Amino acid sequence: MTAGSTDTSFDGAQPRPRGGRMPRRERRAQLLESALEVFVAQGYHAAAMDDIADRAGVSKPVLYQHFPGKLDLYLALLDTSCDLIIDNCREALASTTDNKDRVTATMKVFYSYVASEEGAFRLVFESDLTSEPDVRERVDRVTTECASMIADVIRTDTGLPDEASELLAVSLVGMAQVSARFWLAGGGEIKQDDAAALIAGLAWRGIRGYPMTDDH
Amino acid sequence: MTAGSTDTSFDGAQPRPRGGRMPRRERRAQLLESALEVFVAQGYHAAAMDDIADRAGVSKPVLYQHFPGKLDLYLALLDTSCDLIIDNCREALASTTDNKDRVTATMKVFYSYVASEEGAFRLVFESDLTSEPDVRERVDRVTTECASMIADVIRTDTGLPDEASELLAVSLVGMAQVSARFWLAGGGEIKQDDAAALIAGLAWRGIRGYPMTDDH
DNA sequence: CTGCACGCCGATCTTGACCTCCACGGTGGA
DNA sequence: TCCACCGTGGAGGTCAAGATCGGCGTGCAG
Numbered sequence: 036m037t038a039g040s041t042d043t044s045f046d047g048a049q050p051r052p053r054g055g056r057m058p059r060r061e062r063r064a065q066l067l068e069s070a071l072e073v074f075v076a077q078g079y080h081a082a083a084m085d086d087i088a089d090r091a092g093v094s095k096p097v098l099y100q101h102f103p104g105k106l107d108l109y110l111a112l113l114d115t116s117c118d119l120i121i122d123n124c125r126e127a128l129a130s131t132t133d134n135k136d137r138v139t140a141t142m143k144v145f146y147s148y149v150a151s152e153e154g155a156f157r158l159v160f161e162s163d164l165t166s167e168p169d170v171r172e173r174v175d176r177v178t179t180e181c182a183s184m185i186a187d188v189i190r191t192d193t194g195l196p197d198e199a200s201e202l203l204a205v206s207l208v209g210m211a212q213v214s215a216r217f218w219l220a221g222g223g224e225i226k227q228d229d230a231a232a233l234i235a236g237l238a239w240r241g242i243r244g245y246p247m248t249d250d251h
Numbered sequence: 252m253t254a255g256s257t258d259t260s261f262d263g264a265q266p267r268p269r270g271g272r273m274p275r276r277e278r279r280a281q282l283l284e285s286a287l288e289v290f291v292a293q294g295y296h297a298a299a300m301d302d303i304a305d306r307a308g309v310s311k312p313v314l315y316q317h318f319p320g321k322l323d324l325y326l327a328l329l330d331t332s333c334d335l336i337i338d339n340c341r342e343a344l345a346s347t348t349d350n351k352d353r354v355t356a357t358m359k360v361f362y363s364y365v366a367s368e369e370g371a372f373r374l375v376f377e378s379d380l381t382s383e384p385d386v387r388e389r390v391d392r393v394t395t396e397c398a399s400m401i402a403d404v405i406r407t408d409t410g411l412p413d414e415a416s417e418l419l420a421v422s423l424v425g426m427a428q429v430s431a432r433f434w435l436a437g438g439g440e441i442k443q444d445d446a447a448a449l450i451a452g453l454a455w456r457g458i459r460g461y462p463m464t465d466d467h
Numbered sequence: 468c469t470g471c472a473c474g475c476c477g478a479t480c481t482t483g484a485c486c487t488c489c490a491c492g493g494t495g496g497a
Numbered sequence: 498t499c500c501a502c503c504g505t506g507g508a509g510g511t512c513a514a515g516a517t518c519g520g521c522g523t524g525c526a527g
Contacts, residue, residue, distance in 0.1 A: 055523095056473090056474055056475070056523085057474090059474090062474095077382060078381060078382035080296060080379070080380075080382060081382040083513090083514060083515085084514075084515060084516085085514080085515095093475075093476085094475070094476045094477075095476090095515090095516080095517090096475075096476070096477095096516090096517070096518085097474080097475060097476080099515090099516065099517075100474085100475090104515080104516080105514095105515070105516095161381055162379075163296075163378075163379040163380065163381050163382055164379065165294065165377055165379055166293060166294035166296065166297045166379055175436075178429065178433065179433075182433075198437070198440045198441050199441070199449055201437075202430055202433070202434060202437075202441065202446060202449060202450065203449065203450070203453055205429060205430050205433045205434075206426040206429065206430040206450050206453055206454075207426075208429065209425045209426050209427075209428060209429020209430055210422040210423075210425050210426045210429075211425075212425060212429065213394065213421060213422065213424065213425020213426075213428065213429065214418055214421050214422040214425055217394065217395075217398075217418070217421045218418060218421075220391075221414070221417075221418075224414045225414050225415070225418065230418060233415055233418060233419065234418065234419070234422050237419055237422055237457040237458065238457060239457075240456060240457045240458075240459075240460045241453040241454060241455075241456045241457025241458075242453065242456075242457075243456075244456045272493090272504070272505085299483090299484065299485085300484080300485065300486080301484085301485095309505080309506090310505060310506050310507075311485095311486080311487090311506090311507095312486090312487075312488095312504095312505075312506080313504085313505070313506095315485095315486070315487080316504090320485080320486080321484090321485070321486095
């Protein structure tokens with residue numbers, strides 16, 4: 036039992052060369068990148084600060100010279116990821132005025148986000164720190180904000196009550212989230228754009244038939 | 252700072268009277284019930300074995316005389332909850348041959364499950380132990396199994412390829428999961444049956460338009 | 468050449484949670 | 498009424514992981 040990190044039978048990522056020193060700003064960026072990789076691969080609890088430090092090729096004190104604690108580090112990454120998907124969703128909704136295209140564009144955005152190399156979406160959709168209120172608030176905010184923006188469109192174009200519009204919008208977001216995650220886990224039997232288009236079709240067929248649809 | 256249990260500013264559940272002894276089978280059931288309450292309220296990591304024992308009105312050794320460890324206890328509860336929703340889903344799908352009714356019945360089942368007093372759905376949909384493979388496997392299995400049963404219906408009635416059917420089915424499951432959770436968090440502004448019916452309508456409108464629908 | 472500042476590392480402390488050992492009290496039989 | 502028995506309870510061990518302190522090497526100003 037030497038200094039070997041937790042033998043999780045994973046350890047697919049060997050540490051960096053542990054070479055020389057580095058400007059402070061650059062080191063911080065590298066630490067963030069390493070932390071993201073470790074958190075994504077192992078989750079919050081299973082990820083040890085030692086793992087992150089090793090992954091970055093530095094020792095633990097250096098990590099604590101850049102971030103006050105584990106939670107702060109996690110929240111920094113989580114905020115980045117949450118802001119990214121919310122902004123992308125907003126842009127997709129604003130990219131057109133045709134609702135069918137809106138659905139398609141938004142669905143594509145979700146699939147792109149989930150398929151992005153870094154896997155940052157796991158921090159949001161598969162977080163294992165939901166008992167922490169700070170985390171819970173941010174995770175919920177992703178679904179809530181996205182749904183709220185979608186609900187505005189639904190309410191405007193259908194005249195449905197607020198609560199119903201919100202619930203429908205949350206359903207569409209849930210459809211995107213869950214299907215995209217399982218599409219990714221499935222191993223790419225369907226091309227990303229085809230999958231997004233398929234689910235966008237499902238969503239659009241579902242939502243278009245509601246009262247006062249004057250889209251054409 | 253005496254022996255007070257973790258001051259989580261929660262502690263909404265006072266322990267049981269700590270009274271006399273009890274038949275073994277009954278004690279076990281009570282321990283499971285107490286453990287479920289604590290896990291649901293605090294999550295796996297934040298829940299301490301002391302909390303569960305206190306909640307049941309017994310001391311820690313008794314808890315260990317009934318369950319080998321914390322993880323086993325959690326998995327027992329998780330299995331019960333997973334089996335329940337999968338079985339309910341299967342029954343709902345088999346309850347009729349009309350696909351529109353199938354969608355409605357299945358959606359109602361999801362909402363009933365989420366709305367059930369015990370809150371056991373949190374073990375499945377909001378678990379904070381997804382880094383554990385045993386847990387991950389069970390949680391994923393809920394979505395996968397439900398989706399698989401739904402996909403059979405879709406494939407049979409539409410002639411879509413397997414992968415597309417699975418993805419569509421997963422989308423419907425995700426819609427149900429996420430919308431039901433946020434409906435519950437919303438605080439009952441919409442009645443349960445109305446919410447389920449609304450989302451069932453969305454799902455049915457979405458899915459009914461696919462090729463080779465010979466339902467009438 | 469020498470002193471200094473800076474970033475880095477090995478080794479350590481502490482906390483907290485899971486998991487067992489010595490005393491107590493109620494129960495059935497002689 | 499006395500005694501053996503068994504389940505209960507509080508106090509403690511162990512260990513992993515987050516968080517930290519004295520020393521080292523390098524490069525530069527004087």
